[in-house]
Amino acid sequence: MADIIKLTAILFVISALAALAISGTYSIASPKIELQKRREQEQALQAVFPPGARIEETKGSAPLPPLYWTAKNADGKILGYAFATAGKGYSSDIRCIVGVEPGGAILGMKVLSQAETPGLGTRVMEVVSTSYLWNSLFKKKTAGEPWFQSQFKGLNARRPFAVKTKVDEWHTCPPDARRALAAENAVTAITGATISTRAVVNAIETTVPNYLKAIERMSGRDEHQEGAAVDDTAGVETRNN
Amino acid sequence: MILQELKRGIIDENPIFVLVLGLCPSLATSTSVENAIGMGIAATLVLTCSNVIISMVRGVIPGKIRIPCFIVIIATFVTIVDLLMKAYSPALNRSLGIFVPLIVVNCIILGRAEAYASKNSVRASLVDGIVMGLGFTVALFILASIREVLSANKFLGLLVIPGFEPMPVFGLAPGGFFAIALVMGVVAMLRERRKKA
Numbered sequence: 008m009a010d011i012i013k014l015t016a017i018l019f020v021i022s023a024l025a026a027l028a029i030s031g032t033y034s035i036a037s038p039k040i041e042l043q044k045r046r047e048q049e050q051a052l053q054a055v056f057p058p059g060a061r062i063e064e065t066k067g068s069a070p071l072p073p074l075y076w077t078a079k080n081a082d083g084k085i086l087g088y089a090f091a092t093a094g095k096g097y098s099s100d101i102r103c104i105v106g107v108e109p110g111g112a113i114l115g116m117k118v119l120s121q122a123e124t125p126g127l128g129t130r131v132m133e134v135v136s137t138s139y140l141w142n143s144l145f146k147k148k149t150a151g152e153p154w155f156q157s158q159f160k161g162l163n164a165r166r167p168f169a170v171k172t173k174v175d176e177w178h179t180c181p182p183d184a185r186r187a188l189a190a191e192n193a194v195t196a197i198t199g200a201t202i203s204t205r206a207v208v209n210a211i212e213t214t215v216p217n218y219l220k221a222i223e224r225m226s227g228r229d230e231h232q233e234g235a236a237v238d239d240t241a242g243v244e245t246r247n248n
Numbered sequence: 249m250i251l252q253e254l255k256r257g258i259i260d261e262n263p264i265f266v267l268v269l270g271l272c273p274s275l276a277t278s279t280s281v282e283n284a285i286g287m288g289i290a291a292t293l294v295l296t297c298s299n300v301i302i303s304m305v306r307g308v309i310p311g312k313i314r315i316p317c318f319i320v321i322i323a324t325f326v327t328i329v330d331l332l333m334k335a336y337s338p339a340l341n342r343s344l345g346i347f348v349p350l351i352v353v354n355c356i357i358l359g360r361a362e363a364y365a366s367k368n369s370v371r372a373s374l375v376d377g378i379v380m381g382l383g384f385t386v387a388l389f390i391l392a393s394i395r396e397v398l399s400a401n402k403f404l405g406l407l408v409i410p411g412f413e414p415m416p417v418f419g420l421a422p423g424g425f426f427a428i429a430l431v432m433g434v435v436a437m438l439r440e441r442r443k444k445a
Contacts, residue, residue, distance in 0.1 A: 013310075014310060014312055014313050017309070017310060017313065017317075018313050018316060018317065018320075021309075021317050021320055021321070022320055025320050025321065025323075025324035028324055028328060029324055029327050029328060029331075032327075032328045032331050032332065033331055035335075036331040036332060036334065036335035036336075037331075037335075039335035039336065040331070040334045040335045043334065043335065043338045046338075047338070122345070122346050122349065123346075124276060127279075129346060134405075135405070
């Protein structure tokens with residue numbers, strides 16, 4: 008009996024020390040982790056909007072997310088919006104940022120973080136190189152593109168996406184096959200089970216169309232309430248639609 | 249002495265091919281050479297440090313509750329490494345981050361803690377961690393080379409043989425078993441032959 012109590016006490020002390028060590032490290036590391044996340048987010052924003060766009064943080068109220076981004080060109084015309092969204096993958100939440108035009112055409116998609124199965128789900132971030140090993144030993148390596156993310160560019164976020172399996176992956180498709188996929192609003196899956204692919208697709212489908220509609224309603228209402236004189240950016244945007 | 253230890257970790261007591269430890273992460277991360285190297289490095293680091301820590305506390309922990317204690321210590325250590333890596337080295341986190349959670353459940357770490365570090369000096373445990381980690385890395389590298397070339401005609405993401413039609417099954421779990429079985433068979437054959445000689 009005394010033995011059980013003694014062992015329990017020792018295990019308790021060890022666990023308590025472990026918890027202390029982790030919480031100590033966490034309190035030191037978490038502000039830095041937040042900082043790294045912000046930095047990553049800024050880089051992703053640069054990537055999902057056309058170069059040269061002025062990116063503004065925008066505060067939203069429901070149904071919009073508390074924070075999203077608006078990109079304008081030099082004249083203040085709205086080029087598009089970016090939303091952070093996440094989908095449930097196989098073993099993690101796949102967080103991504105999507106840039107869309109007001110009409111729904113996707114300007115760019117960037118995966119921020121994921122912890123999927125290495126070699127399968129992690130291919131959402133895959134960068135494919137087409138050069139041969141022997142060439143790259145002598146020549147400089149050419150930077151490939153993250154094809155899974157690139158294939159979303161130009162698709163319409165307001166329409167449902169099609170997920171294609173058993174077809175050639177996007178990065179091996181010639182331009183006309185890519186156009187055919189784009190016409191169907193289709194993406195090619197990274198794995199046969201399509202869990203990670205659908206996670207990304209669902210993340211976009213379930214949020215972006217609603218957000219865009221909400222923004223449309225809002226800017227329409229602004230027009231009515233404030234008149235044409237006050238908010239000229241909203242005016243420009245509606246005229247363009 | 250060093251060579252002997254290296255030989256022990258890489259050949260005589262290779263964690264995957266001889267001790268048959270850590271097959272689950274091996275299966276998952278030997279699909280490409282890049283993943284294999286990443287997992288190998290991450291596991292070697294954690295294994296070495298956990299061996300040292302376990303060896304340091306081996307006199308304090310009562311034998312009856314050593315396993316839960318080891319698990320708590322290893323999991324704590326891995327979590328701390330994970331947090332620090334995320335905070336201070338985003339580049340390292342991008343390449344090794346996905347492997348760190350896999351390491352907590354890697355039985356090589358617990359296996360070496362139980363079989364070696366809990367019975368040997370800190371210095372010997374440090375060496376054991378390094379050579380076992382290297383053995384794991386080498387084994388993963390061999391498996392991944394076979395699997396990546398056969399499944400995608402690629403090595404480190406670069407194409408290898410012009411016109412070779414790849415066999416995707418080698419990139420999936422069954423192919424992982426094929427590759428492990430083949431290499432394990434060859435290793436066992438060589439060991440048998442050496443025993444006779």
